[in-house]
Amino acid sequence: MTKHTSINIARMRYRLEFGKYDDTTGEINPNTGEKISSFLPLYTLWAGKWSISQAELLSLAGAGIKDAVVFFIRHNPNITSDFTIRFEDNDYKIDSIKYDDGLSANSFDLVTCHREVTKHG
Numbered sequence: 064m065t066k067h068t069s070i071n072i073a074r075m076r077y078r079l080e081f082g083k084y085d086d087t088t089g090e091i092n093p094n095t096g097e098k099i100s101s102f103l104p105l106y107t108l109w110a111g112k113w114s115i116s117q118a119e120l121l122s123l124a125g126a127g128i129k130d131a132v133v134f135f136i137r138h139n140p141n142i143t144s145d146f147t148i149r150f151e152d153n154d155y156k157i158d159s160i161k162y163d164d165g166l167s168a169n170s171f172d173l174v175t176c177h178r179e180v181t182k183h184g
Contacts, residue, residue: 070135070171074111079134080104080149081142102149106141110134113173123175128158131177138163138170147179154179 082105086098113133115123123131132155136142140162148155155176163170 070111070113070169072111075109075135077110077112077134077150079108079110079136081106081108081146082149083145083147102147102154104149105146106139108136108139108142110136110174123158126158128175128177131158131175134174134176135171136174138172142172142174148174148176 080102082103084100085103086100090099091097092099111134113135115131115133120131134148134150142160144157144160146157148157156179157174157176159175161173161175163172
């Protein structure tokens, strides 16, 4: 796998919550009759923002992904694209994860995601 030698751990100043939505409250929305789900954080990790190249931006745009952001985190095989990321009161859908090999103390994963916008109406 790729080593991300240009990563500066001093830039890891963001706390990301990795979790899933679940309807464990048992509450029902009186307007729609649907169960109300809430975000349940499972992992909280330090992260930094990774710069996206023009070629990567074009590739993401071709896949229909707008407003993409890439975070780098310490290598963690438990993090998968099934998780939702909560960052600064916004939810982000994970589009891809570029896992490092995890064989050294300087192993990092790159998590590409985009902000999810809740549409009403």
